[in-house]
Amino acid sequence: MHGLINKAIQSFVCATYGRECWLRATEVAELGFVEFEAMLVYDRDKSYRLLDALCAELKRPRDEFLEDLGTYLVSHPNMEGLRRLLRFGGVTYVEFLHSLDDLSDRVRLAVADLTLPALELIECSPNEFELHCHPGLDGYSSVMTGLLRAMADDYGALVFLTRTGTNDKGIDIISMTLVESAFAEGRNFDLGARS
Amino acid sequence: MLNHDQLGELLGTLCPMFVLLDGDGTIRQAGPTLQKLRSDRPMPGRAFLDVFDLVRPRSITSFRDLMASDSVKLSVKFRDEPRTALKGLVSPLPDGGAVINLSFGISILDAVRDYALTSADFSGTDLAIELLYLVEAKSAAMEASRSLNLRLQGAMLAAEEQAYTDTLTGLKNRRAMDHILEHLVSSKATFALMHLDLDFFKAVNDELGHAAGDHVLSEAARIMLEETRNDDTVARIGGDEFVLIFRGLSDRDVLQRIAERLISRLQQPMDYQGQTCAISASIGTALSAQIPSMDPADILNAADVALYEAKRSGRGCHRFYCEQEKAGH
Structure with a gap:
């Protein structure tokens, strides 16, 4: 699994639960090291062993843990760069949702060897959407659920999100109801604010 | 055939950095994004070459020459600060005037900051936002690679140092x-x-x-x-x-x-x-x-x-x- 994904988990755990927790989990998972390199690729096995160790250590179901990871990726100051890249997707939350169809291509433009599963937005009605997360990365739809929730806050939109399950093609489905697109102020996004 | 107002409206939607010029080179209308770059000074009524300095083609100094030349590609700069560089495309109109469509080119990175531009300032087909996205994404990826390179270089130096050092005494081996x-x-x-x-x-x-x-x-x-x-x-x-x-x-x-x-x-x-x-x-x-x-x-x-x-x-x-x-x- 790509180092960026592993590094994201490391960053989330260290920022949220502390470095001690991270070190214990790397030991239980028998990684043999404690720091992931963002630009190297690791065995998928290692990442899932680590996830199991973390969830056991924190006594939390994997889905919940991964949803929190998704929220962290958007809302934590450590991840401002990533939040900005996502905000380039659109001026409104709905535009952003539509840009998710291109997300895996956008990601590959930036980091050629980071392959994320395809996403597909289905517009059921003007305020009802389904996001279809194609298979390829276990737990991806959980991360996306947390991420979409945090992005709604970022845009100031009021949205209800639930993971409704997996269809017969192995596609995870997230259902969304947009209650109000301008519910709150949202966070600022300045195109020219690159650091 | 469209009248000038209808044409201006159409251009405003498709290319928000256009200027519509009279036969003598006076700006009749300017697109909303272009006007935003000089929001305190309305462009209509001013001569195009008073607002912009023509960088290329070099030989041309008057609007008449510009219209007479075959050249359709322009490179211009604002005459006042900030002297943002713009690229332009000239298209003559049947009545003697012209439309010039301007765009930022590579100066876009500074321009979005200097003028606090937002996605709404670019037309929906403009790749400006994608370009800005790529610059940020690539810079972040490059920074991550650079920091990995530095760490690897440090590890390599340490390994070389060890290979030349007697580990017990710290002397050379x-x-x-x-x-x-x-x-x-x-x-x-x-x-x-x-x-x-x-x-x-x-x-x-x-x-x-x-x-x-x-x-x-x-x-x-x-x-x-x-x-x-x-x-x-x-x-x-x-x-x-x-x-x-x-x-x-x-x-x-x-x-x-x-x-x-x-x-x-x-x-x-x-x-x-x-x-x-x-x-x-x-x-x-x-x-x-x-x-x-x-x-x-x-x-x-x-x-x-x-x-x-x-x-x-x-x-x-x-x-x-x-x-x-x-x-x-």
Whole structure:
């Protein structure tokens, strides 16, 4: 699994639960090291062993843990760069949702060897959407659920999100109801604010 | 056919940085994004070439020439600060006027900051937002790669350093000494080489144990470093064997004094966990000038011969290599 994904988990755990927790989990998972390199690729096995160790250590179901990871990726100051890249997707939350169809291509433009599963937005009605997360990365739809929730806050939109399950093609489905697109102020996004 | 107002409206949607010009080069309408760049000064009514400086094509200085030329591509700059550069495309109108569609080109990175532009300022088909996205994404990826490279470089330097270092004493090892000697010989440098052997070291090892022996080696290394200059080389090339190389030094009196000081300091008893370790040292010195072949092996051998002489004279002695002795061995 790509180092960026592993590094994201490391960053989330260290920022949220502390470095001690991270070190214990790397030991239980028998990684043999404690720091992931963002630009190297690791065995998928290692990442899932680590996830199991973390969830056991924190006594939390994997889905919940991964949803929190998704929220962290958007809302934590450590991840401002990533939040900005996502905000380039659109001026409104709905535009952003539509840009998710291109997300895996956008990601590959930036980091050629980071392959994320395809996403597909289905517009059921003007305020009802389904996001279809194609298979390829276990737990991806959980991360996306947390991420979409945090992005709604970022845009100031009021949205209800639930993971409704997996269809017969192995596609995870997230259902969304947009209650109000301008519910709150949202966070600022300045195109020219690159650091 | 559209009238000018309808045309302006259409252009405003499709290319929000257009200017619509009269036959004499006066701006009749300007697109909303272009006007935003000079929000305090309405562009309509002003001459295009008063607002913009034509950078290319260079030969053209008047609007009339511009319209007469075949050139359709322009490169312009604002005449006032900030002097943002823009690219332009000219399309003449049947009534003698023209439409010029302007765009940022590469200056977009500064422009979004200078003018606080938002996605709404670009037309839906403009790739500006994608470009900005790519610049940020690529910079972030590049930064991550760069920091990985720095860490790998650090690890490589540390590994190389280790490969040239005797890990017990921190002195150079045999490999490093060979490199340095090779370098001195090939650059025909003047230098002196001492071969130093610790006396009674085996006894310390046997009687007081390896830990005491290791301690003695570290202490001896420290003393040798203290008694030499920074650009001299001190290497441990065997269990209790050391080589010291003095660059640019050929003065026998100076070398004699260094050797005596080394021996006298190494002879002072060392304390290891309450036990006294007593050693001494024998030294043989060869000068680069004594070895016409300038072969590293010959120089090491000469210092070895001198060391043998020193040992024959009893412990704690220093001898210079003497060319005549060679035949004797």
